[in-house]
Each structure stands twice: as structure tokens, then as C-alpha cells.
Amino acid sequence: MKIATPLIDFVGVIIGEGKLKLQPHIIKRIVDFEEETLKSKKGMRSFLGFLNYARTHIPNLGTLQRPLYEKTNAHGDKRLKRSDLELIHQIKRQVQELPDLKVPPEQAHIVIETDGCADGWGEVVKWKAHKKDSRAKESVCAYASGKFATPQSTIDAEIQACINALEKLKIYYLDKKEITLRTDCQAIISFNNKANSTKASRVRWIKFADALTGTGVKINLEHIDGKDNLLADSLSRLVHFCFEECTRELDCIRKITMEEEEGIMN
Incomplete structure (x- = not known):
């Protein structure tokens, strides 16, 4: 535990100096995710799990993620099309340019x-x-x-x-x-x-x-x-498009988040 420090790391974000921003290692994990890994359902779920940390920083992130979540569905198209790859590259660029939220x-x-x-x-x-x-x-x-x-x-x-x-x-x-x-x-x-x-x-x-x-x-x-x-x-x-009422997807998000937080802590 840290005390008397101007910056605090908390669940994937840095709080301090009147600002709230994503931790650098979260951004790096998102940006460095390999396309080959994203071809598997497990890899895509892991990628989406890390993106979950950026939800409060990017307006309408759910809209961007929607086609990618379909890749994790039981009956969804698992293939990564050119449009999917362009979307992934767009998200990676956006994550690197996030403005800090001001407390x-x-x-x-x-x-x-x-x-x-x-x-x-x-x-x-x-x-x-x-x-x-x-x-x-x-x-x-x-x-x-x-x-x-x-x-x-x-x-x-x-x-x-x-x-x-x-x-x-x-x-x-x-x-x-x-x-x-x-x-x-x-x-x-x-x-x-x-x-x-x-x-x-x-x-x-x-x-x-x-x-x-x-x-x-x-x-x-x-x-x-x-x-x-x-x-x-x-x-x-x-x-x-962002928040369709789907219990299965919400449970999936919670599970992914818990798994990735455990991975970060370990």
C-alpha cells in the first residue's frame, strides 16, 4: 500500500494531479495485441477484456466493439475480415490518443x-x-x-x-x-x-x-x-448498438474482466 503519494494506481487507471487516465501497461497490452491471437475466441475475449478498462474514456466504445463481440458468440462469424482488422487498428490508434478525464x-x-x-x-x-x-x-x-x-x-x-x-x-x-x-x-x-x-x-x-x-x-x-x-x-x-440487453454478453464481460485483473495482479 502507498500513502502520501500524488498518484494512485487503481483497477487499470492512474488517479492523481486532478486527472484520471489509463495505466500505460493497459494501453501497451491493447496496442501490442497480435492479429494472429485475435483469430481465436479466447484471444478475442482477452482483447475485449482489456478494452473494458477504456469504456469510461471513449464515448461510444460499445459501438466500435459490437462487431468484435460477435466473434465470441456461439453462432457468430469467427473469421477476421478486412473490415474487422481496420476496426481493430482504429481502436488501437484511439487508445493511444485518449484525453485524460479531469477529476x-x-x-x-x-x-x-x-x-x-x-x-x-x-x-x-x-x-x-x-x-x-x-x-x-x-x-x-x-x-x-x-x-x-x-x-x-x-x-x-x-x-x-x-x-x-x-x-x-x-x-x-x-x-x-x-x-x-x-x-x-x-x-x-x-x-x-x-x-x-x-x-x-x-x-x-x-x-x-x-x-x-x-x-x-x-x-x-x-x-x-x-x-x-x-x-x-x-x-x-x-x-x-452499444448496450443491447443481452445477459450472456454482460456475464462474458464480467468474467473477462475478472480473469484479466487476476492476470495483472499475478
Whole structure:
């Protein structure tokens, strides 16, 4: 165990100096993976296991991995085609160019940008030193996304995206007095502005109001133009391909991760 050290190694990442980044040996293992090894199911699973460490660093990594996971399925095409090799090379290049995620200081103001579509939702967690600072001074500290169990209407998707953000990203804001929640849905902003004078008759609005008031934190809703909400929008629209509800694949990921962590420790 290390104490009084500015950098900490933890489950494949380095935490310190206000940043979160992949450990060099994880990056090296991914980049140096031989194509011949990837032709076997065991080799492909091992490669995907190491890529799992980069999930929080690369938006939409699940989309890129999807064709490769098919190689590990019982009935999937095991052959490595030219398109598969090009995809692997693309991922290897991207892993070598990962920007560091920036850990928010204790007094930072947290901003969560949300977006929803029929299939899923996407969130980007940002922070800035002071609430009044411009958006240009904001830094990304986390990504999140998910798939809806059933297709949603436009307004329901946007509302649920906000609710999911408040529920699933509590670790970033529960110690704050207030945060900013951004959405490109004008209906949500209008509802919030009129909430004190107009009763919402729809269940979705009641649920949304409960989510806003149930955190114990002041939630400042802010509108963002769709053209400026590209990252959250991309996460939500590609999530259908990233996170299909498949128990077998999830169990496979967990197993791979445990095996590779044991290998690293040994």
C-alpha cells in the first residue's frame, strides 16, 4: 500500500494531479495485441477484456466493439475480415490518443448535459471552477449512457434522460448545494418555469418533478441548443448498438474482466 503519494494506481487507471487516465501497461497490452491471437475466441475475449478498462474514456466504445463481440458468440462469424482488422487498428490508434478525464475539485460546480431519443439516453458530466464561468472553461469528468427497455416518444425520452442522470450520477453531485442540468428540450425548461403556477396532469411530469425535488440538491435547469449538445446526443442515439440487453454478453464481460485483473495482479 502507498500513502502520501500524488498518484494512485487503481483497477487499470492512474488517479492523481486532478486527472484520471489509463495505466500505460493497459494501453501497451491493447496496442501490442497480435492479429494472429485475435483469430481465436479466447484471444478475442482477452482483447475485449482489456478494452473494458477504456469504456469510461471513449464515448461510444460499445459501438466500435459490437462487431468484435460477435466473434465470441456461439453462432457468430469467427473469421477476421478486412473490415474487422481496420476496426481493430482504429481502436488501437484511439487508445493511444485518449484525453485524460479531469477529476473535479471539491468546490467545483457540476454540470450534467443530457439527451434522449427513442432507443436510449446519453449523459456527459462536466465541471467548472465557478458556476458563473463560461462553457468554454468546462472539463469532462465522466460519460454515461443506457438503453430504454421499450421505445419512447420524444418528450418521454428527454424526461427520462434527465431522471436517469439524476439517479445514476449521484456520486458526482450529492455533496453539492446546487448543480446545473442541461437539456435541449424546451418543453422541460417551460415546465420548470411554470411548475409553481400550473399543475402537471401527466404522470411523466409528476415523476420528473419528484426527481428534481427528491435529491436534496438545488437543480438549475438550463437550455442548450441541439447543435451544442452533440456529445450527449451521440451517446443516446448510438446506445441502441452499444448496450443491447443481452445477459450472456454482460456475464462474458464480467468474467473477462475478472480473469484479466487476476492476470495483472499475478
